Amino acid sequence: MTDLVPLRRALISVSDKTGLExxxxxxxxxxxxxxxTGGTARALRDAGLEVQDVSDVTGFPEMMDGRVKTLHPKVHGGLLALRDDDSHVAAMTEHGIGAIDLLVVNLYPFESAVAGGADYDTAIENIDIGGPAMIRAAAKNHRFVSVVTDVEDYDALLSELDAQDGATSYAFRQRLALTAYARTGAYDAAVSGWMADALGDAAPRRRVVAGRLSQTLRYGENPHQSAAFYTDGATRPGIATARQLQGKELSYNNINDTDAAFELVSEFSADAPACAIIKHANPCGVATGATLAEAYSRAFDCDRTSAFGGIVALNRPLDRATAEAITEIFTEVVIAPEADEDARAIFAAKKNLRLLVTGGLADPAAAGLAIRQVSGGFLVQDRDTGRVGPDALRVVTRRAxxxxxMPDLRMAWTVAKHVKSNAIVYVKDGATVGIGAGQMSRVDSTRIAARKSADMAEALGLDTALTQGAVVASDAFFPFPDGLLAAAEAGAKAVIQPGGAMRDDEVIAAADEAGLAMVFTGMRHFRH
Known part of the structure; x- marks a missing residue:
């Protein structure tokens, strides 16, 4: 097996000229x-370097607007030839093919063109052909050829040449080949995904997903599980694009919970301060307020016990008063569009508290895919962007x-969308006052939410249950009247639910008998 290969001849063809000189x-x-080739050769010559054009090597000019320039035996032969195979060496000698020891290629910027809103024809012209072909050839022949596809690897290459006296080691070339194949795979995934969207094919025969390593994590959900965080290149504000201003490294669970928190709080317009507190991917308190500090306080008062060690998401820049309130208890992560200098100074005293800023809110209506792995495959669906406006609500009871x-009903419905099913959410005056999540029975979720609310009322020294006079949302229909009646027993006065149960008439009759107002949305929000 060939180990050290001296680097004598390199082919460089890059669209990203960063670090090229x-x-x-x-x-x-x-x-x-x-x-x-082309612009790369010009840039190198402008830097005062001697460069040979590939067209001079192949004997053919670049043609067809640059579509054809490297697809030639004198290029691919130089990349693919086995240097220890006599017949390959003889073919190289016979046809004047020089060995290429290093290939440096980064591809046409297809992903950024699409992200920038390129039309169909422009996107097609940004699909690289020669680049992936050369990369795959060089990577296949990594016994002899080094292939660099990322600007980030330039320094590593030069360090390797210094360490190996102008050569590269087999282990180093193997790592470069791995990166190269991942790059072409991700590139093809981006092209095929874009084309499926362009053609309106929601279920193409083959679905490919790709990501770029953002962070190697200490462990996964549990210490015995290894884990890493990959990003998909999307620019939508959120956990993948956020800047961490301070605090310990994020864990697997931190990332998962912070994403859930920010997606929920982004449902609320920045016109009014809002706060969501998340624990184990479920909200334990959500509220609006006259100020951000008030919104946090009201969200905290929904379930102070669960909020301990939770994730706090805000829909406005973090300010001093809110920062002071948050630091009164142990909090894992705070995520907000921004944080002012006073707030940052307060958080600086809590060195382990992670503070993330996103630069904006996520668009809850933005299209995207939700992917979940199952044994032997994965499920793909559209993100749940469903929203129900006031005009779409149907009053089904005698009392409207x-x-x-009505605003509390809409808020309860919004929060229920982000609670694990079966989900029950009580809201009063713009704040959650009881949340029941993830139970096998809807009536159990209803009762758990009421019990937790009663415990919180007692802790606050109140004589009246927090759910008294509240409204309640159910993420899916009540199959029987029992869950609805449990909500009425807790003091709920109005209900929002999808409807559509076989026993809707019984549930509506029970609501009328209990004096409840009820509206149907015609849409459910299962979240598993």
Whole structure:
């Protein structure tokens, strides 16, 4: 097995010119012959470097608007030839094919073109053909060829050449080949995913997903599980794009819970302060307020016990008063669009508290895919962007909700969308006052939410249950009247639910008998 391979000849063809001049000069200083194409060759010459055009090597000019320039035996032969195979060496000699020891290629910027709103024809023109072909050829022949596809690897390459006296080791080339194949795989995934969207094919025969390593995690959900965080290149504000201003490294559970928190709080317009507190991917308190500090306080008062060690998400920049309130208890992560200097100074005293800023709120209506792995495959669906406006609500009881109840009903419905099913959410005056999540029976979720609310009322020294006079949302229909009646027993006065049960008539009759107002949304929000 070949180990050290001296680097004598390199082909460089890049769309991203970052670091190109320094790389070219460093290679030339080590006596490496440089081959290049088009704009890359011009950039290297402008830097004062001697470069041979690939067109001079192949004997063919670049043609068809640059579509054809490297697809030639004198390029691919130089990349694919086995240097220890006599017949390959003889073919190279016979046809004047020079060996290429290093390929540096980054691909046409297809992903960024699509992200920038490119039309169909422009996107097609940004699909690279020669680049992936060369990368795959060089990666296949990594016994002899080094292939670099990422600007981030330039320094590693030069360090390797210094360490190996102008050569690369087999182990190093293996790692480069791994990165190269992952890059072409991700590139093809981006192209096929875009084309499926462009053609309106929600279920293409093959679905490919790809990600870029963002962070190697200490462990997964539990210490015996290894884990890593990958991003998909999306620019929508959220956990993947947030800047961490302070605190310990995020864990697997931190990332999962912080994503849940920010997605929920982004449902609330920045016109009014809102706060969501999350524990184990479920909200334990959500509220609006006249100020951000008030919104936090009201969310905290829904379930102070669960809020301990939770994740706090805000829909406005973190300010001093809110920061002071948050630091009164142990909190794992705070995520907000921004944080002012006073708030940052307060958090600085809590060195382990993670503070993330996103630069904006996520668009809850933005299309996207939700992917979940199952044994032997994965499930793909659209993100739940469903929202029900006031005009879509259908009053089904004799009593219609009051003007005061209707905003609370809509808020309860919004929060229920982010609670594990079976989900029950009580809301009063713009704040959750009881949340029941993830139970096998809807009536159990109803009763658990009421019991937790009663415990909180007692802790606050109140004589009246927090759920008294509240409204309640159910993420799916009540199959029987029992869950609805349990909510009425807890003091709920109005109900929002999808409807559609075989016993809707019985449930509506029970609501009328209990004096409840009830509206149907015609839409459910299962969250598993």
């Amino acid at each position: 320094d790389l070219g000069r460093a290679l030339a200083d080590r006596g490496v012959e440089l081959l290049s 909700p009051s003007e005061a109840e």
